[in-house]
Amino acid sequence: MLNTLKAAALIALTAASPALAEWPDRPISLIIGFGPGGQSDLLGRALASVMTEELGVPVNVVNRPGAAGGAALAGLRAMPADGYNIMLNPSQTITLTPALMAQVPFSIDDFAYAGMITSFDIALVAPTSAPFDDYAGMVAYAREHPGILYAALSATTRVFATEIARANDIDIEVLPVDGGPGMINAILGEQALLAYSGGVHHRYPEQMKVIAALTSERNIGSPDVPTINELGLPIGMDMQTVLIAPAGTPEDVIARLEATLAAAAENPGFAEVAESMSAPIQFRTAAEATAEMHRQLAANLAIMQAAGIEPQ
Amino acid sequence: MTPILAGFADILNPVTLLWVAAGVAIGYLVGALPGLGKATAVAIAIPLTFALPALPAIAFLIGIAKGSAAGSAVSAILLNVPGEPSSAPTALDGYPLARQGKAGKALKAALYASVLGDLGSTLALVVLAQPIASYALSITPVEICAVLLFSLTFVAGLSAQSLAKGLVAACLGLLAATVGLEIESGLPRLTFGDYRLFDGIPLIPMAIGMLAVGEMILQAGNRAALDQQGASIAKGAHPDDSRMTRDDWRRSAPAIARGTAIGIGVGILPGLGASVGSFLSYGAARARAKEPERFGTGAIEGVAASESADNAVVPASLIPLFALGIPGSVIAAILIGAFMLHGVAPGPLMFAQQPRLVGGIYAAMIAASLALLLIGMTLQGLFAQVVRVPTRRVVPVVLFLCVIGAWLEGGGVFGVQVMLVFAVLGVVFIKLGFSVVNFLIGFVVGRTFELTFRQSIQILGRDPWNLIHHPIALIFLALTAIAVWRFTRGARSTARKSEET
Numbered sequence: 001m002l003n004t005l006k007a008a009a010l011i012a013l014t015a016a017s018p019a020l021a022e023w024p025d026r027p028i029s030l031i032i033g034f035g036p037g038g039q040s041d042l043l044g045r046a047l048a049s050v051m052t053e054e055l056g057v058p059v060n061v062v063n064r065p066g067a068a069g070g071a072a073l074a075g076l077r078a079m080p081a082d083g084y085n086i087m088l089n090p091s092q093t094i095t096l097t098p099a100l101m102a103q104v105p106f107s108i109d110d111f112a113y114a115g116m117i118t119s120f121d122i123a124l125v126a127p128t129s130a131p132f133d134d135y136a137g138m139v140a141y142a143r144e145h146p147g148i149l150y151a152a153l154s155a156t157t158r159v160f161a162t163e164i165a166r167a168n169d170i171d172i173e174v175l176p177v178d179g180g181p182g183m184i185n186a187i188l189g190e191q192a193l194l195a196y197s198g199g200v201h202h203r204y205p206e207q208m209k210v211i212a213a214l215t216s217e218r219n220i221g222s223p224d225v226p227t228i229n230e231l232g233l234p235i236g237m238d239m240q241t242v243l244i245a246p247a248g249t250p251e252d253v254i255a256r257l258e259a260t261l262a263a264a265a266e267n268p269g270f271a272e273v274a275e276s277m278s279a280p281i282q283f284r285t286a287a288e289a290t291a292e293m294h295r296q297l298a299a300n301l302a303i304m305q306a307a308g309i310e311p312q
Numbered sequence: 313m314t315p316i317l318a319g320f321a322d323i324l325n326p327v328t329l330l331w332v333a334a335g336v337a338i339g340y341l342v343g344a345l346p347g348l349g350k351a352t353a354v355a356i357a358i359p360l361t362f363a364l365p366a367l368p369a370i371a372f373l374i375g376i377a378k379g380s381a382a383g384s385a386v387s388a389i390l391l392n393v394p395g396e397p398s399s400a401p402t403a404l405d406g407y408p409l410a411r412q413g414k415a416g417k418a419l420k421a422a423l424y425a426s427v428l429g430d431l432g433s434t435l436a437l438v439v440l441a442q443p444i445a446s447y448a449l450s451i452t453p454v455e456i457c458a459v460l461l462f463s464l465t466f467v468a469g470l471s472a473q474s475l476a477k478g479l480v481a482a483c484l485g486l487l488a489a490t491v492g493l494e495i496e497s498g499l500p501r502l503t504f505g506d507y508r509l510f511d512g513i514p515l516i517p518m519a520i521g522m523l524a525v526g527e528m529i530l531q532a533g534n535r536a537a538l539d540q541q542g543a544s545i546a547k548g549a550h551p552d553d554s555r556m557t558r559d560d561w562r563r564s565a566p567a568i569a570r571g572t573a574i575g576i577g578v579g580i581l582p583g584l585g586a587s588v589g590s591f592l593s594y595g596a597a598r599a600r601a602k603e604p605e606r607f608g609t610g611a612i613e614g615v616a617a618s619e620s621a622d623n624a625v626v627p628a629s630l631i632p633l634f635a636l637g638i639p640g641s642v643i644a645a646i647l648i649g650a651f652m653l654h655g656v657a658p659g660p661l662m663f664a665q666q667p668r669l670v671g672g673i674y675a676a677m678i679a680a681s682l683a684l685l686l687i688g689m690t691l692q693g694l695f696a697q698v699v700r701v702p703t704r705r706v707v708p709v710v711l712f713l714c715v716i717g718a719w720l721e722g723g724g725v726f727g728v729q730v731m732l733v734f735a736v737l738g739v740v741f742i743k744l745g746f747s748v749v750n751f752l753i754g755f756v757v758g759r760t761f762e763l764t765f766r767q768s769i770q771i772l773g774r775d776p777w778n779l780i781h782h783p784i785a786l787i788f789l790a791l792t793a794i795a796v797w798r799f800t801r802g803a804r805s806t807a808r809k810s811e812e813t
Contacts, residue, residue, distance in 0.1 A: 035355070042649050045359045066723050067493075067510040074507060075724075100498065105507050149770060155498025175770045176496045178763055181639040185582050188638055191452055191771055203648075203657065204637065269362075276652040312499055 023083055023253050027058040031076060031087040033069025039277045040069075043118065043241060044088045046273035050264040055256070069093040073244070074105035081112075081246040083253035090120065092239045095296035096156055099304035102311040108297055112249045114257035116240040116284040116292065117265055118274055121199040121219035124160065124211045124228070127187050130194075135212045135231050138194070139168045146171035151186040151195035153177060160196060160214055160228075160235065163307055167233050198239070202278035215239075216299070220280035235303050238296055240282065242289055258286045319671020322367060323679055331368040332375045332676050336683045339379020340691055343386070346393040346524065346713045349516060349721060350380035350586075350626075351642045358650050366654035366669060371676035373650050374630075377643050378430055378680050381586065381623045382688055385422035386695050389615070390415060391710050393524035397515050398586035398622045400523055400752060401594035405607060405614030412610055415696055416554025421612050422619045423688040424556065425568050429620030431681040432572040433579065433627040438674045441634045442663060444580070453767035454779070456581055458788035460761045463588065465795035466595030466753070474745065475799065481746040485754020486761075488513055495763050508726045512759065515587070517718035521731035522748050524714050526738025528707055554696075556612075564616035567597045571617045575624025582632060585641055586625040587756045591749070593621030627677060633658045634670070 030051070032044040044061050051059040064072035069089040079085040094111070097104050124135075132138045142148050142165075150161040152174050165172040175192045177183050180200045186192040188207055201208040202221050213219040213227040216236040229236045243261055245254065264270045265283035274281050284292060323329065335357075342353040353376050361369035384395025389406030402422060409418035464482065491502045492512035503509035556564070571593035578589035597617035598607045607614050629641035637659025639645035651658045656666060663670055698706065718731035741748050772778040779786060 035351075038645075038649070041355065042358065042653070049359070064723050065511065066726075067507050070510065071508050071723060071726075103505065147773060154493075155496075158496075158498075173770055174496070176763065176766055178495070181582070181645050182763075185638050188636055189452060191767075203652065204659075206661065207637070273653060276655075277649070 023250075023256065024055050024057045026084065027060055028055070028083070029062045029085050030059050031062045031064055031072050031085065033064055033066070033072035033087065033089050033093065035063055035065040039279060040088065040090065040241070042273055042277055043279060046270045047088060047117070047261075047264050050267045050270050051260050054260045054263050067093075070097060070105070073111075076244065076246055077106045077110040079246050081248035081250075083245060083249050083257070085246065086114070086257065087244045088117075088241055089244060090239050091116070091242045091293060091296060092156070092237070092300075094242075094244075095293055096237065096300045096304075098297070098311065099301050099309065100155055100311055108293060110247050112245045112247050112254055112286075113289040113293055114243040114245060114254050114286050115261040116242045116289045117261050117281060118241045118279040119220065119282045120215075120239040120241075121197075121202065121221045121278070121280060122214045122237070122239060123197050123199075123201060123219055123222070123225070124164075124214055125187065125195050125197045125201045125208045126193055126211050127190050128207055128209055129190060130209070132211075133209065135226070135228075138211050139164075139170060142168075142170040142172060147173045148194065149173050149175040149186075149192040151175045151177045151183050151192040153179060153183060153196060153198075156237075157196035159304065159307055159309065161194070163233060163235050164228075199278045220282065221278065235307070237300055237303065238292075240284070240289075240292070241279070242293065254286050315667035316671035316674070319668040319673075320675040322668065322672040323371075323675035328368045328371060328672075328676065329679060331364070331372040332679050333683045333687065335372040335375020336379040336680055337687050337691075339376035339381075340383035340386075340684070340687055341379075342376070343380030343383025343395045344691070344695060346387045346391065346395055346520065346710065346717050349396040350377050350384075351646060352721065353377075353380050354643060354650075355646050358646070358653070361650065362653070364654075366656055367672045367676065369654050370647075370650065370656070370673055371680070373647060374626075374673070374677055375680045375683070377626050377647075378623065378677075378684055379687070381626050382423060382426035382430070382619070382684055383691075384622070385426065385615070385619050386419065386692070389418045389422060390695065390698050391524070391706065392527050393710055393714060394519060396586075397519040397752070397756070398590045398625075399618065400519055400587070401590050401618035401749065402615055402622070403523060404594070404618075404749065405609070405611045408608070408610035409612065409615070412553075414553045414610070417552075417556060417560065417612065418615055419692050419696060420554075420556050421560065421564055421615045423685070423692060425564065425571065425616040425618075425620040426623040427681055427685045427688070428568050429572045429575055429622070429624035430627065430684060431678070433576050433624035434674075434677045434681055436576050437627045437631050437634070437677070441631050442660075444631060444635060451581060451784070452771055452782070453764040454771055454782045455784045455788070456584075457761065457764035457768045458782075458785035458792070459581065460584075460757050460764065462788045462792045462795065463592050463595075464753075464757060464761075465792055465799065466592060466599065477744075477746050478750050481741065481748070481750040482754040484746075485751040485756075486758040487754075488518075488751070489755045489758025490762070496766060508723065513755075514722040514727055514730060515756070517722035517727040517730040518734045518755070519752060520714050520718055521734030522738035522741070522752065525711065525731060525735035526742065526748070528711060529735060529739050530742060531703075532707070560612050563611075563613045566600075567593075567613040567617035568620040570596055570600070571620030572624045575621035576628040578621070579625040579628025579641065580631050582638060582641075584760060585756070586622050587752075588760075589625040590618045590622040591753050591756065593617045594749075595753075634662065635660060 030048045032041050034040040048059040048061050076087050094108055132141045150172050152158040158174055161172045161174055177186050183195050187195050210222045210225045215238050227236050265281050354373050357376055384399040385402045388394040388399040388403035389410050392403050392407040394400040394403050406418045493510050494501050574593045575589045578584045594617050598604050629644045632638040633644045639648050718727040722730050
C-alpha cells in the first residue's frame with residue numbers, strides 16, 4: 001500500500017515538471033546480463049514494454065550474457081552516463097561478487113541505482129518426500145544421517161551449507177548442479193535432500209517444501225517459514241532486481257527511470273509476467289535502492305568474512 | 313483419453329495451423345542463417361506470443377524450434393557453415409556432396425532425415441511421456457556420466473588416419489571445456505584473468521571459427537580451383553544428383569533409424585543437448601559403415617545420421633518436461649518460461665489438469681513435422697540457388713554472416729575474437745591432420761562430463777562399490793571397456809598392416 005502511494009506520488013511529481021522534455025529523444029537500450037529466455041530476460045522484456053509505453057521511445061532489450069551479469073556490468077560502467085544505456089540485473093552481482101573475487105571489473109560506486117522492482121524468494125528447500133519438515137527437523141535428521149546432499153549452484157550458494165553445518169556441528173555434503181534446471185532435477189529426482197533455490201521452488205509447490213528462508217526478511221511467497229536469521233544463524237543474504245545506470249547519470253533522468261519503474265510495478269502486464277516467473281514485485285525508490293545496495297554489500301562482506309571466505 | 317482427442321481437434325482451427333506454419337517457416341529461415349541458433353530464436357519469439365492463447369503460442373514456439381533444427385542443415389551443406397553447432401556433422405559430408413554438384417540430393421536427404429527424426433521423436437513423446445516418467449527419475453548423474461564416457465569412445469571411431477592424433481584432438485577439446493568458473497568452488501580456471509571467459513568459451517563462435525572460417529581461409533589460397541568448382545556445383549549434371557535415389561535411401565534408412573533412436577535417447581537424458589546427439593549419431597553411422605573411408609568425402613548417410621538425430625532431440629527433450637516438469641535441454645528450459653507465461657505448469661499435473669491442451673500440443677507438434685516437410689521443400693528450391701553464385705562472391709557474404717553470428721551468440725566483440733582465434737586453430741588442425749570434429753566432441757561433452765562425474769562421486773558417497781545400485785551405469789561402463797579394447801586392437805592391427813606393406 002505504501003509502495004502504491006509512493007509510486008502515485010512519484011508519477012504525480014514527474015508529470016508536474018515540464019523541464020524533463022529533452023530526455024528521452026531516442027531509443028534506449030535495456031541491457032540484460034543473461035541469455036534470452038531466462039527469468040532476468042523475460043522480466044527485462046516485460047519491463048521494456050512498460051517503459052516504451054511510459055517514455056514514448058522504443059526501449060530495446062540487449063542480451064549480454066556472461067558471469068551472472070558481470071560481463072555486462074563491466075561494459076555498462078564504461079558507457080556514457082546519458083540514460084540511454086541502462087541495465088536490469090540481480091543486485092548480488094554487485095553486492096556479493098567482491099566478497100568472492102579479488103579482481104572484479106566493476107564496483108558499487110561505478111553505477112547509479114534508479115530503483116528495485118522484484119525480489120527473490122531465496123530459500124533452503126527440500127523434496128516433499130524428505131523425512132523432515134522444518135529447520136530443526138532437518139538438523140536432527142542430518143545428525144543421525146551424516147553426509148546428506150545439498151544441491152548448490154555456485155560458490156556463494158555453497159556457503160549456506162557449510163555455515164549451517166558448522167553452526168550445528170553436522171555433516172552436509174555439497175552436490176554441485178548446473179543452474180536452476182539442474183537444481184530442479186536434483187530435488188525432483190531426490191538425488192539431493194536439500195537445495196538452494198532462488199525462488200524457482202514456487203513453481204513446484206507439490207514437489208518441494210521450504211525449510212528456511214535464506215534472506216534477512218521472510219520470503220514473500222512463504223511468509224510462515226522463518227528466516228535463517230530468526231533461526232539463530234545471521235547469514236541471510238537479500239537479492240532484488242535493480243535498475244542500473246552508469247554513475248553520473250543526471251538526477252532528472254534517474255527520477256524519470258524511477259517513476260517508470262514505479263509504473264511498471266503497478267502494471268498488470270508486468271505483474272502477470274513476474275507472477276509466472278515467481279518473482280514477487282517489491283518496488284523501491286532510487287534512494288531506497290542505493291541505500292539497500294550499500295547495506296547489502298556491507299552485510300554480505302561481513303557474512304563472508306565471518307565464514308572465513310577470502311576473495312580469490 | 314477423450315479430452316486429449318478433443319485437443320487433437322483443436323488444432324484443426326485454421327488460425328492455430330497458421331501459427332504452426334509461421335513458426336516452422338521462421339525457424340527454418342533462422343536456422344538456415346549461419347550463427348543464429350534455435351534457442352535464441354525461440355527466446356526472442358516468446359514476447360511475440362504474449363497476446364496469443366496458450367495453444368497457438370506454444371505451437372508457434374515449438375514450430376520455431378523444429379524448423380530451425382532442420383534449417384541449420386541448409387547453410388551447413390551449401391556453405392560449409394553450420395547454422396548451429398548441432399549441424400556441424402552435417403557439413404562434414406553435406407558440403408563435399410554440394411561440391412560434387414549434388415547439393416540438391418544432400419539438401420533433400422537432410423530434410424527427409426530431419427522430418428523423419430522429428431516425427432519419430434514426436435510420436436515417442438506422445439506414447440512415452442507418461443509411462444517413461446517413473447524410469448526417467450531413476451536416471452541419475454551416475455548413469456549420464458557412464459553414457460558420456462561411452463560416447464567419448466566414438467571419438468576413436470572417427471579418427472580414421474591416426475588414432476593418436478584423434479585422441480589428442482579430443483583431449484584438447486576436453487581441455488578447452490575446462491575454461492571458465494570451476495563448477496564446485498567457483499574459482500576461475502584458464503581464464504587468464506579475463507572475466508569474459510568466466511562462463512567458458514562460447515560454443516557457437518568456436519564452432520563457426522573452426523569449421524567455417526578455417527575452411528574458407530584454406531580455400532582462399534586457390535582461386536582458380538574455386539571458380540572451376542563453382543561451375544561444377546552449379547551444373548549438377550545428372551537429375552539423380554538432385555534427388556534421393558533408391559540406393560541413397562538404402563544407405564540412409566538405417567542411419568535415419570539409428571539417428572532417431574540416438575536423438576530420442578539424448579533428448580530424454582537431461583543436460584546433453586542436440587550437438588551431442590548429432591555428433592554421436594554421425595560417429596555411430598561411421599563406426600557401423602562398411603566403407604568408413606567414404607565418410608567426410610560425401611557420404612549421404614552421414615548427412616542423414618546427423619540431421620535425424622539433431623531434429624529428434626527437440627521433441628524428445630520435452631519428454632522429461634511433460635512427464636516430470638524437468639527441463640531436459642536449453643530449449644525445454646526456455647519453453648518452461650513460455651508455458652508458465654501462458655498459465656500452464658509443465659509436469660505430470662498438466663495431463664490431469666489440462667488434458668485437452670496436452671492433446672492440442674501433441675497434435676500441433678505432429679502438424680509441425682508435416683509443415684516442416686512442405687515448407688522445407690519450398691524454401692530449399694530457393695536456397696539451392698545460392699550454389700549458382702560463384703564461390704568467390706559467396707565467401708565474403710558468408711564471412712559477414714559468420715561475424716554476425718559470432719557477435720550475437722558470443723556477447724559482442726568477444727565472440728568475434730573467439731571466432732578468429734579458433735579459425736586459426738582450425739587451420740592448424742587441418743594442416744597437421746588433427747580432427748576438428750573430435751575437438752568439438754571433446755568440448756561439447758567435456759563440461760557435462762565433468763559435472764556429472766563430480767556429482768557421481770557425491771551421490772556414490774565416494775565409494776565405488778555403490779555403483780552396484782546403478783546397473784544401467786555398469787552396463788555402459790562395460791560397453792566402454794569393450795569399445796576401448798576393440799579400438800586399441802583395431803589400431804594395433806592397422807599399424808601392423810601398414811608396417812607390412
